[in-house]
Amino acid sequence: MANLISVERASLALGTAQVLDEVSLGVLGGDRIGVVGRNGGGKTTLLRVLAGHREVDSGRVTRAGVSSVGVLAQDDVLDPGHTVREAVLGDLPEHVWAGDPRIRDVLTGLLGGTEAQAVGGLDATIGPMSGGERRRLALARLLVQDPTVLFLDEPTNHLDVEGVAWLAEHLVRHRGRPDNAVVAITHDRWFLDAIATNTWEVVDGKVNAFEGGYAAYVLAKAERERMAQVTAERRDNLLRKELAWLRRGAPARTSKPKFRIEAANTLIADEPPPRDDVELLRFATTRLGKDVVDLLDATVTLGDRVLLDRITWHLAPGERVGIVGVNGAGKSTLLRAVAGQLPLASGKRKQGVTVRLAYLTQEVRELERYADWRVIEAIEDVRKYVRLGPKEISASQLAQRLGFTGGRQQTRVSSLSGGERRRLQLTRLLMDEPNVLLLDEPTNDLDIETLTSLEDVLDGWAGTLLVVSHDRYLLERVCDRQVALLGDGRVRELPGGVEQYLELRHEAVEAGARKAASDSASADTARPAVAAGGATSASPAELREARKDMARIEKQLTRLGQREEKLHAAMAAAATDHAKVLELNGQLREIVDEREALELEWLAAAEVVG
Structure with missing residues (x-):
């Protein structure tokens, strides 16, 4: 295989942190490399070095035979004034992209088809779109361009289970050639x-390479650690003998056997410093009675759309349920209904008297009210002492064990990384x-090490657990069963797990394609009757009205975005005024609900326009 990118003894420091320390590695043609490591450990910096977007302090990076490089960064770089067609397809003629199976596959997998139904059509403007939709467009644009080396920074963010499965299949099919590579x-x-x-693991300025994917990485890492432990035990035995001999001698004699002291120093010279390990703990759980939460004949609506249609669901003590579904099907809505945060259009919600409920939402903004607080203060705000098994420990000791060591406990919450904020959210919830x-999407912003610790906590969780996640590994690891929301207002059991859900979605897409083809054929053979009856085609007046509605809604969405930005600024300014923050948070929730209703209305108008 051709050596596309070569890195020799590269070093790079950012401030006082040594991000890369004499790293040597290479990207070969046909490589599909996964990059893992702690948040803030240097993964993104390594990607930028490989892509040529950042120079190293020393060493050499060469790119032989790389004609083009594509980078999916975590920041939004799309022009809000462009259309979907301009952003994804550029100046490609229609006969070129429409005749290319690979490009059609990208449009279908990420945007809903050649007409890009998922984002409102190829001629839809990017401006009013959500962050998740923009992220899909940026990914689709890169895959259409098909660069020699493709660098992806968290490509599965904002993708549902179905989207993740499609992307994996697409990369395996199109990124295994000897003339290209992908690093993700x-x-x-x-x-x-x-x-x-x-798999590359970025840790402490080094890059450890492992063959294979996650399972092979875990196996190889465990074997490396076992070998290191054997070596460490042998070294410890020698150290004990050596130090015991030194202690037996009188102080006056310690200068005589200098060679023995030098031997001891040599033994401890390669002793690694203690790791700052994340340790999510087994918190106490309040006893749960036989009644948990019941939804009885419950209906939830959003605007004119029915998200949950007369469902009855009894949550049992100790039940562990994973929830999957298409975006917009109502997964978060179901959690809010269970939590009692969303009024039911009809039906009842019953909650057991012993229930003590905690709800982790997708909003990291929940910590904005503590922006100027220190980490230790945010933890003590829940309680200053907590029982962990048989022992009671202080908030400071807990923060230490959760990776907030030393000065990190005094760090302002506003200065924490996304992963650290998520960890703080979980800690505050579990402490209660x-x-x-x-x-709701608990894996957002968490690195693999923290995810593994979280799963260890959930393994021993004695209460009832509901998880909405696109992380298939987490769902299959911590949940006993899965249910699906397929957009029809029902909750469907999945005895076959996530694999069954993907099969159901594939069948639904194929059935929709067959129906569309059948409807199109019927329209072609009976067009005069259809036009006269107006049953399947919109009149010119209806088209004009739908376009006016789309323009009106886009303006309203823009104004909502401006109001949302002002509210965020106001919440940051009033971070210490809890009552004011709660009032502003209520206004923010109203904006979110209004935006969802407008987006549904916009989609309805877009369907008329076609």
Whole structure:
């Protein structure tokens, strides 16, 4: 295989942190490399060095035979004034992209088809789109361009389970040629296992290479650590003998056997410093009675759309349920209904008297009210002491064990990374000793090490657990069963797990394609009757009205975005005024609900326009 990128003894420091320390590695043609490591450990910096977007302090980076490089960064670089067609397809003539199976596959997999239904059509403007939709467009643009080396920074963010499965299959099919390669930072372990031929672990300025995906990486790392432990035990035995001999001698004699002291120093010279390990702990759980939460004949609506249609669901004590579904099907809505945060259009919600419920939402903004607080203050705000098994420990001791060591406890919450904020959210929730835990996309911003620790906590969780996640590995690891929301207002059991859900979605897409083809054929053979009856085609007046509605809604969405930015600024300014922050948060929730209703209305108008 051709050596596309070569790195020799590269070093790079950012401030006082040594991000790369004499790293040597290479990217070969046909490589699909997954990059893992702690948040803030240097993964993104390594990607930027490989792509040529950042120079190293010393060493050499060469790119032989690389005609083009594509980078999916975590920041939004799309022009809001462009259309979907301009952003994704550029100046490619229609006969070129429409006749290319690979490009059609990208449009279908990420945007809903050649007409890009998922984002409102190829001529839709990017401006009003959500962050998730923009992220899909940026990824689709890169895959259409098909660069020699493709660098992806968290490509599965904002993708549902179905989208992650499609992306893995696409990369395996199109990124295994000897003339191209892909390097992807990811915390999605199922995705890593599905695509990677090699795994790189970035830790302490070094890059450790492992063959294979996540399963092979875990196995090889465990074996390396076992060998290191054997070596360490042998070294410890020698150290004990050596230091015992030194202690037996009188102080006056210690200068005489100088060679013995030098031998001891040599033994401890390669002793590694203690790791700052994340340790999520087994918090106490309040006893749960036989009644948890019941939804009885419950209906939830959003605007004119019915998200949950007369469902009855009894949550049992100790039940562990994973929830999957298409975006917009109502997964988060179901959690809010269970939590009692969303009024039901009809039906009832019953909650047991012993239930102590905690709800982790996707909003990291929940910590904005503590922006000027220190980490230790945010933890003590829940309680200053917590019982862990048989012992009671202080908030400071807890923060230490959760990776907030030394000065990090005095760090302002506003200065924490996304992963650290997520960890702080989880800590605050668990410290309150709940017995019903609702987690909405808990893996967002968490690195693999923290995810593994979280799963260890959930393994021993004694309460009821509901998890909404696109992380297939997490769902299959911590949940006993899975249910699906397929957009029809129902909750469907999945005895076959996530694999069954993907099969159901594939069947639904194929059935939709067959129906569309049948409807199109019927329209072609009976066009005069259809036009006269107006049953399947919109009149010119209806088209004009739909376009006016789309323009009106886009303006309203823009104004909502401006109001949302002002509210965020106001919340940051009033971070210490809890009452004011709660009031502003209520206004923010109203904006979110209004935006969802407008987006549904916009999609309805877009369907008329076609």
